[in-house]
Amino acid sequence: MNWFKGLKGKIKINELLKKHTTFKIGGRADFFIIPKDAEDLRFVVRQARIHNIKIRIIGAGSNILVSDKGLNHAVVTLDCAYFKDIIIKGSKLETGSGALMSEAILFSQKKSLSGLEFLTGIPGSVGGSLVMNAGVQNKNIGVLVESVSVMGYDGKIKILKRRDLSFGYRRSNLGKYIILGAVLKLRKESREKILKRIKGYFKQRYISQEWKLPSAGCVFKNPSVDFADRPTSPAGRLIDACGLKGKGIGGAQVSFKHANFIINTGKAKAKDVLQLMELIKRQVKIKFNINLEPEIEIWK
């Protein structure tokens, strides 16, 4: 069924998704599509709708665990020049959703705009970071957002203003759209000061997190969210207190460096990670009577 005939961008059939996730885990997707521009994306969503094909948008694949069996879906990435464009207007950064956070951070630093530095080391795209409201401790990207341009799964484009947006702890109301780009409100500061801060954040991460082996960052949300939607007890500390650092199932292992990271020691399967997550949840429930919830998304 050649439902994608007329596509201007690229398509790969039976693409291995492990090539597109930071976990380096995941089976094949029936279709892996890189639309050329917004018009092409609209073509994809409309055709998929007509032919009853489910679409999933993948960013940098740094917060997902994809099933070993793969997906009978069209996985769409906005990793192309059109969706990676970044420009500055005054003290605002207008960025495509396909740009990496690291690209947005370095671009704004060069233009003497500050505000994004705390996101240093988060290996996501702008789109994925907005959906997840990525952040560190109590600071999240959501606070910087002025507006977001989105496409609905009917192909219609609209601009969501600040008042239309809702961000919480690792969540937003953007998941039902395809994010095309965003306007982020930053502030003027000297390049040197911004760079110094970026280096500081980078160093902090380097010391506290696993970098050498593939992972998807923190696997569980920090529980006990308080009245202001802020996490209060780090999941990593609870997992560590259960003595689970280094615990492995198949090729998946709880990181020695950060207990809320599961790493792929080489040949981990999604099922290994899922079993390890179940074991962690059980142990934390027994010891602390706390139910851990996944931070990563499980795609099956």
Ligand SMILES: Cc1cc2nc3c(=O)[nH]c(=O)nc-3n(C[C@H](O)[C@H](O)[C@H](O)COP(=O)(O)OP(=O)(O)OC[C@H]3O[C@@H](n4cnc5c(N)ncnc54)[C@H](O)[C@@H]3O)c2cc1C
């Ligand atoms: C080493 C490491 C460290 C990390 N540290 C942190 C951290 O400190 N803080 C933190 O918050 N996260 C962290 N993460 C997790 C992850 O990097 C973030 O959640 C990131 O923002 C996800 O972006 P992504 O592009 O990889 O999204 P993906 O994993 O590709 O997708 C995540 C979700 O976003 C959706 N999505 C992606 N792009 C779009 C789009 N354009 N339109 C609509 N939906 C879209 C996907 O469909 C999916 O639902 C870390 C991950 C790793 C591997």
